[in-house]
Every structure is written in C-alpha cells, then in structure tokens.
Amino acid sequence: MASSSKTITVVSSDGDEFEMTMKAAEQSKLITHMLDEFGVSDKVPLYNVNSETMAKVMEYCKKHADHEAAKEEDGGAAIGAGGEEELKKWDDEFLKVENGLLFNIILAANYLEIKSLLDSSCQAVADMIKGKTPEQIREIFNIKNDFTPEEEAKLRSENEWAFQED
C-alpha cells in the first residue's frame, strides 16, 4: 500500500524532526506497528531516543533499506557475495563510536525493535568485554564496583584461573 517514495516523520526526545522513507522505517518493527495502527499522516513520536542517537539510527536504517532494495532489484546481481561482507564492514565502522553513544544506540535499537542493529551493537559491546579483567571492564563502561571487599575476595578465589592468561 505504501510506495517506497513515501516518507514519514519521526520526532526525537529533543523535539527534532527526522524524515525517513517507508523502506527505512520498515527496518524498525516498532515504527511499522505504530504506522499500521495509526497511519502515516501523523508524526511518530519517539521520545525515548535523543537526536544524536536518532541521527545514527536513521543512517543505519537508510543504509540497510538501500541494501535490501539493491538485492531485490537484479536478483542480487548487483550485490554478489561481496555485498554482504561489505555491509558487515560498514556496520563495524558504523559502530565505532564512543561508548555513551554506542550504549544509546543499543537502547534505541532495543526500543525500536531493529533486530540487526541490536545484534551488531550487542556483539560490538561483547567484543569489547572479551579478554578483559573485571577492573578493565568497569573502567570502560564506568561501572561502580558494588561488591564488599569480602565478597570480592571470595569471587576472585573462585575464579582464579580466569585471570591467568596462559
């Protein structure tokens, strides 16, 4: 029913408005549902997402929508096997942002139900955690250590080998 040239408008928590094509909007399950319920004419309020994050999410949705369209077009000829890899590389670069923004992207992807973005961004965070000691992890994500010294000593002794990189 909606042609790909139609656009919708979403509003961030800061009040900024962003335009996105229907195809890009379809990347988000939440937006798709809202549009199904309420139609296209209204502006879609997304008050849980701020403008900086919204801009990034828009970029992601557009890129992936374009990729899908290209796939459909010549039966995939334009993309080829290299295309999926290229998209993955693009995703990796896209997620190289500072931690606060990355965290917000995850929250937004979760809220907007954009599965592929959620997967990639959670994986990116997991990759950051891999191979680090708890102290290092706390530093990266600015997390307060709320264990008592006794609890911490107990945990350390239980998992002693985990900190021995061999």
Place this chain on the structure above:
Amino acid sequence: MQQHQPNFATAGSVAPAGASGTSSDHKRGKKRGSYNCGRCGLPKKGHNCHVNSPIPPSAATPIDSSVSTFSAVSESPTRQPPLRQPYSYLRRALSFDDAENQTGGFDPLEPDHLDAGYPDSFNVDSCGWPVNILWDVLRRLPPTGLLSAANVCKGWNDTARRVWRAAEELRLRVPVKAQLGFVASILQKCTSLARLSLRMESNVDSTMLACIAFSCPNLEFMEISTSNAAINRINGEELGRFVADKQSLKILKVEGCSNLGGFVLCSSSLTTVWLSDLFSLSKMVFNCPQLREISLEFSRKETDSTDLTTVVDGLGRSCPKLQNIHIASARLSHAAVLALTAAQLRGLRMLSLVLGSEITDASVAAITSNYPDLELLDLSGSSVSDSGIGMICNVFPETLSRLLLALCPNVTSSGIQFATAQLPHLELMDCGMTICDPNCENRMADKNNRELPKASSIKLPLVNQKLIIKHSRLKKLSLWGCAGLDALYLNCPQLDDLNLNSCTNLHPDRLLLQCPSLVNVHASGCRDILVGAIQSQVCNAFTAMESLSPSKRLPDGSKRIQVPYFHSSESPDETKKRRRIERRLCNVIVD
C-alpha cells in the same frame, strides 16, 4: 523455542557437532520403556540387572611412559599430515558434513535464547543497564569472558548467573594448568546443560566423568577430545558406569581411549558413539539397542590385540538399528566382515572398514550380497581390486553416493573409471594413493611405517596412467598421491572440490578440467608448472562462461573480462527469487 545462533567468529558453530547426530537420520525407535530394563536395555523379563552392582577397582593403569609415547605416536597419523588423510576425510564423509567440521571453536557459549525469566525492557539493574540488554551482551561472551563479567558488579553477576543457567551447550577448552575445580565450578553454574564438549589440554581421568555426572543431570551430548600431550586415563569400568547412569545421553564421543582396557556400554538412549585411539581391548560390548552410528578407531600399534570379529559379532546382535558403521583398524579381516554380514542390519547405509589389508574382494562380495542399499562405502587401505569395484557397481548403482578407496594398491585407473561410469549417484570419490607405485619414494611415509597391502602380481607398473571422468553429479574427487597419473580429463559440471596433492607426474599439457563449479583445487606437492596449468584452466573455464553472457565492450574495443556474475544466463524463474548470486572464485591451494 530454541535458537542456536552461531554468533562467534571462531569457527565451529553449533551445527557440525550436531550434524552427525541429526543428519544420520534419527528415526528414534519407540522407546520400549515398560518392558526393557532401563539400565542395560535388555528385556526385563526374568532379568537381574548387574550393571550397577559394585565393581572391584580395575588393575593399575599402564605405566606412564608407555602410555605417553603411545599417545604421541597415535597423534601423528590422525592429525595434520600433508596429504589428504583418509581419517579426517572419512569422518567427514561419515557425518555428511560438507564443511570443515568439528572442534573448531573452543569457547563459545550458546545459551537458550529465551530465558524463562526474561525481564522487561526498562527494568534497570543496579549498574544502570537494562537487564535484557545486558543479557543479550553477556550471552555472546565465551566462558572466560563471562566469568570476568560476573565480577564487575552485582547486577552483572546476577545476569551472568542467569546466562549460565540458561546455557544448553558448553564448549570449553581446558588448558594445561587447569585443575578439576575449573571445570567443576563452571559445570555447577550450568544447570540446564544438555551438550558438553571439552577440549582437554590437560590430562583427564574418571574424576572428570564423576564431576560431569554430578553436575549435568540432563546431558544429551558429551564429547571429550584430547590435544597435544593430554592423556586420557578414563578406564572402561568408569565409562560403562557413566553411560549406564546417564539415562539421557544420546551422543558420546571420546578421544584418546587407550586406557579403557575393556568395557561394557549399556544404554537405552545412546544413538551415537565415537571412540578413538582404542587399544587392546579385552572386551568391547555395546548393549545399546538404539544405537544408530558407531565409529571405532583403533590405534595403529602393531600390538593391538582386540578381537574385532567378536566385537563386530556383538554389535550385530545387540545393536540392530545400526545405520552407520566406521571401524579403522589394521586388524580388520575377512572374518570380521563375515560376522558383520551375518548380522542382518537392515538399516545399514554407511559402511566404512578401513586400514584392513586383509579385506579382499571376497569381503566385498559378502558385503554386496547382504547390504544392497549402501550409500557410503569406504574400504580404504584394503586389498580390494578392480573386480571388487565391478561387484560394487553391480549392486549399488541406485544408492551409492560416496565411494572411498584410498590407499588401495590393487585399484587401477580402469577400475576408477569404471566406477565413475557405472555409479550415477556418486557425489564423492576418494582414490587417493591408488594409482601409484607403493614402493615409490614419493609416497609420504607415515611415521608408524604402516605397511600397505601387498599389490597383486598382475599389476602393471603404475606409470603413465590416464583418467577420463565424465560425471554429472560428482562433487568431490580426490586423487591425492596418485603419482602414476599423467593425464587427466574431467568433465564434471557439479564438481566443487578436486584434490591433486602430490600428483607429481601429472603432465600440464595432458590436463583438461571442464568443471565450472570448481571452488577448490588442492595442488600442494605438485610442480609449479602444473599449478600454473591448473590455474589457467580454471580461470579459462570462467571466461568461457562469460562469453555466453553479454560482456562490456570498452570504447577502445577491448573486452573487460572479470570473474563473472552469472546473471543473464539464468532462467527468468530464478531471477524472481531473491537469491544472492555468488561470485565464483576458484582457489588453487598449494600449501
């Protein structure tokens, strides 16, 4: 609702480990729970089950030095030889695995995606992270990462615990310095564990088994693999007890079984058993009525005294549902084959009896007359000759898709050609080290100095042999080590893998490859000029295809030739499907 998501960069996703279980056609027989003894699977009527009665501890294990040299020796032939080894290749064929399989990833953790306690979106924990997002991040971590994460703060500790509890599969590498407590503490956290795969770099004995038995009540899949110098000290009694107690265990794979000594495995749930490095077993009994697949690899030592005929006989009697059998032992004999053929295993589809130089054409005759529906037949390392191949082609043309006859010195190129001509469903053919002189110094001698079966006297010197193979379904062809081959013509439109390792006398001008689907050609040990000829042939094949589809003419009149996209030659139906067309690149692997 389970989702196995292979998210990890380290290879070896979930699928291969399970593929041998699932793809070997698991038609579970009806569990005759009420009238078979739960412990040993025999009918209950008038039966006194002795399985769990206390068994006196077995005699002392063999002295360390002999065991360690033994395991070092047994490592080499099965690990990484330069030629395509029958073993790993066979394992692939047996488990229907097309991809490189097994024990790739040592670490990934794959919990069930939907945890019962899956919290709300904005339920934020003490560290400020929404719990479900933290769960989504932590579940992607390998076991060591998860242990670190658990120590970050209370909220993370909580979520980490949940991830452990939800874990259904665990693949763990146990490093050399690790102690039992390492594995024990992890296993304790994984209460839902159904699949466990341990890659031991430190020694393993029955205390590990006891630990696993205690911590994993619902274990369905267990694999213990050994690497480097790890010694497996588990003995047969303990293994038998473990199996008998674990009522849920379906798949059991253990490497390094040199200390088993003798065992009786009784289980009404086991469907797949793989044991390797077996040595001198006084008793090997499988009371496993549901058994579908068995793989027994014996050590190559000369002194192996296992009586295979009795073992095979027993298998035939107590495991009537067997579908896939793989036995690798130098002591395989015609008598063992006869015991097998007497067994009436109606479901038998894949049969692999390798390294038995005493297996002859007479054995083939017995196999073909009793099991006419085989899909895979592997008699590598045997004395089978071209007449054996003739018998095979007589009986199996409808069903046989994989034929492996590597290291069979009595097989010649005419036999191979005959097989490819007569077996229309053939997809995999392994003729490694057949067309060659067994005494030729080109053969990579393996360290055990294993003797090949003596070639029969009628054989001509195997040089200047040529092979012409035209087959519409063949996908993988292996001619590794065929040093007697000097000309090769292949017209196989579906061939994707060709192994020409050490085909040292293959003449570059007498090579014609018309195989447009080729993805990999293995050419290590070949002369450079041959490698060059191969490369130009496989690229030329593509440009030949390219000329069918419109190519771009540049303004200066030259034609741009690229590794093509196969678009315009597709039929209209196919372009309708949203299919990703792959660029086909052919790799010539010289390493």
